[in-house]
Amino acid sequence: MLAAYAPAPASARPVRPAPPTAAEAVDRAAQHGDEHVIKLADTAADAYAWSGDTRALSAVVAAAEQIDPAST
Numbered sequence: 001m002l003a004a005y006a007p008a009p010a011s012a013r014p015v016r017p018a019p020p021t022a023a024e025a026v027d028r029a030a031q032h033g034d035e036h037v038i039k040l041a042d043t044a045a046d047a048y049a050w051s052g053d054t055r056a057l058s059a060v061v062a063a064a065e066q067i068d069p070a071s072t
Helices: 024-032 034-053 054-064
Strands: none
Touching: 024 034, 024 054, 034 054
């Protein structure tokens, strides 16, 4: 039972990069150029300002990595 629910050892956990600042997220979206990534960055910056939750800013990075700028 313990093996199924115990947290993974630190060496087995993925290393996550530090979340960007709101300015970095908006800048990255502007450099990407896709209108959806830019809109997400604007909303994420507002959500971060309201909640302080850095996952909103990390979502911008993930979107910029997954959306092909050439497809717009």
